[in-house]
Amino acid sequence: MDSDLRLLADKAKSWPFEEAKRILHRIGHKTPAKGFVLFETGYGPSGLPHIGTFGEVMRTTMVRRAFQILSDIPTRLFCFSDDMDGLRKVPDNVPNQEMLRQYLNKPLTQVPDPFEQYESFGHHNNAMLRRFLDSFGFEYEFQSSTDWYKSGRFDEYLKLVLTHYDEVMAVMLPSLREERRQSYSPFLPICPTTGRVLQVPIVSRDIEAATITYRDDASGELIEIPVTGGHCKLQWKADWGMRWRAFDVDYEMSGKDLIDSVKLSTQICRIIGGRPPENFTYELFLDEQGQKISKSKGNGLTIDEWLTYAPDVSLAYYMFQAPRKAKRLYFDVIPRHMDDYLTYLSKFDEQELVQKVDNPIWHIHNGNPPKAESSLSFSILLNLASVCNAEDPSILWGFVTRYQPDATPEKLPFLDKLIKHAIAYYHDRVLPEKEYREPTEMEKKALADLRTRLEQLAATATAEEIQTVVYDVGKNHPFSELKAWFSCLYEVLLGQSEGPRMGSFIELYGIPETISLIQSKL
Template identity: 65%
Template structure:
């Protein structure tokens, strides 16, 4: 363990760089609470999505990196802001009219439109837990409603009340003039209607721990800020939560940097060191626009997992988190093949290099034997040439190429086959555009056909590739790339493609010869 720790302390992968912040934070003494607390937040007015996965996956990577460096115990809280008032009725739920009658109420007091849980908040919290459990994340679920109503936030809320003026001094300059007139960190829950109210605070008594406001029926009401009678505005709530829980690490999107700064300052006003932070870049769609749930642009969680394994998505989240990246369907094949490459390399790498390998971070230092004799791109091209409608067609070719591989003993490969068929049917097949060969290309294809005829039975990929190269060099192509592009466009109906030697071995020399003859019109 000491050897791994020494290597981890020097490792350059970004989760180790982040974890070293925590090592330095507790260099003099461990945390008084006895553990290092990581946190992620979740707004349960909607369903979990790619951003939810990314935040928990990346936070877990930093947590594991810290555990490789330190013996201090760690915990991860996935915190649901389920006491927020429901601002609008989501479009994708049943019984929308019923839910509309409860606008403004805490999500945990809105009836569940699906009829399966005690509240809409409880329903979405259950979806969040099922989502996280499905990926095997280790976390502890925390409910804002539970913390407020159980009294566990009471001391922190009283501290906010005592420091009211200082917190207002931070918040008011960040607001517009009209908003400044009514703003308060405290949002009282109306005793009359149960709604979370954004109203001015008329009086406050720090000694008594109460506030006075005008309720929706016009009456002046005095309420304690404890016991679930109020909810904080989200930025003060964030800082208060960091203080109350003594959060040590939380990451957030680049768009929340100003909010995180305010939350950190509020946390310090309340007397607690703000957590270490990490801001990540946001994802872009295929046109370079920021992905928005309301716009529906970009790629959803369900879509990625229809076409690729979750390990490839975890790799995508690991890579360059501070760089804006396109998150669209065409990034999937490369992500899968890069994952396969990193897994394949891991066992042969020196211990120090393993800590830089993304699969160490994806699989807690122990990547599985998720080997595949075929790349995802090769499988996609096979699906295209074979016009595969199902996995059985694909396995007919694979079994000849790798006789020892079966769906039963190669389950990861079998998963990839299923993903490739789905991706081919949905994206590759509709976009295929074949063209006829030019006279020069026709001559080269006829030469390739003759060379394939002359190969011995059972010729392997390298020998086939040599012949493909030889044809390209023997004919009048300005560069070999033009020859390979011609093969892809004429034979496969696309502008890019696989290593032809490997592909021809997989598809079969006989089948390839028939394909060439078809395209030559012979």
């Protein structure tokens, strides 16, 4: 690693570098005994993966990359799926729900795939997560809870939990409601006859034989079962702490809603002789109504929905920004984050290296971003598609080539991708809500004035010159504030409540075309 870059990165203030420094402090700047620093992300595949799942891997990867700049110590990233967990409820957003109800409480890797594509529901949801992580180019090692339990690789650590059973119970019981305390055990037996994950009281345990005994609800019979070999799994908080011990995890993120769980799992990890990882708590993702997004409810956006309307870099930028602040996750955030990404990209080449390492673009592209292809924003393209009622990218390219004569889809593939996304967003998200209004008499006079002023401009007028004219017209008419003038332009000319910077838009759309558009509204 370049020594100058490492020195600058050590002074960087962006949150991934701050987190990487915490990890270095944790290990004393020395390679751990296992030979590498281990990052982990966890995933419960009880429903379809949502963007929050992706975000955890994206953000953890950003910290890992920052660490790799600061240190030559090897790193690994485990993406762990708790796919041996029982199916507790049927998600709202999947087919064959009646079929799934027959498999409640069975391990997710034993529940048939309602989509009829994979060997189980757990395998289906794991595959969906991996597909996107692979397409984004993440470097990770996928780990399955079912594989670890059934292969016996967790056995040593399950025995430790059994040995320290009373101490683990002392940690967990105060956190539970009275009713739950009566049946709680860190071990969940897998019923030998039904295959279901049971939440039953443990009658006795044999540390030497590594078994537990519970009473069967149906028959009243006492059942003795090994805690090893996949015959039991741990309640997830105990499982989390056990896993930190088994893997010797150095760093893991989790949402604000898991703060108490982190504390309990930390205690359990220490009880069985482990050192809990450095933890980073991020704020929750919210839907348009401000409710927490949920895999089972299917509110918020899916990964595929976001990528229908914008490139993946916009999603990466969304994840980078202020992870300790709650974020709304719905369709309207997409254009803004796409434009913010483009703004930071345009600045990148002009910045000194000390500024570049704190630019979000550095973390999105691991220090090696592409060149900015055009100064056109996504919002401008979106509004151009709206005015033209564009269904075909060639329509927008016709305007772009007037603005940027040597531009072609082959020369500017990212711009071509933006144009296609803008048309998709317009068609699906803008057109159904489009609602033009008639201008008032005062607004008609202002629009006529703007038409006249535009007619006096040269065809080659710049965006700034046009913007000055637009401002002057607004000031010369009795609008309560300039914002009301721009609202008039958006609502009358574009049929929407918000819109672009008019100077830039008119430059791209064309002065004669804008004059005709105004005339059509008068």
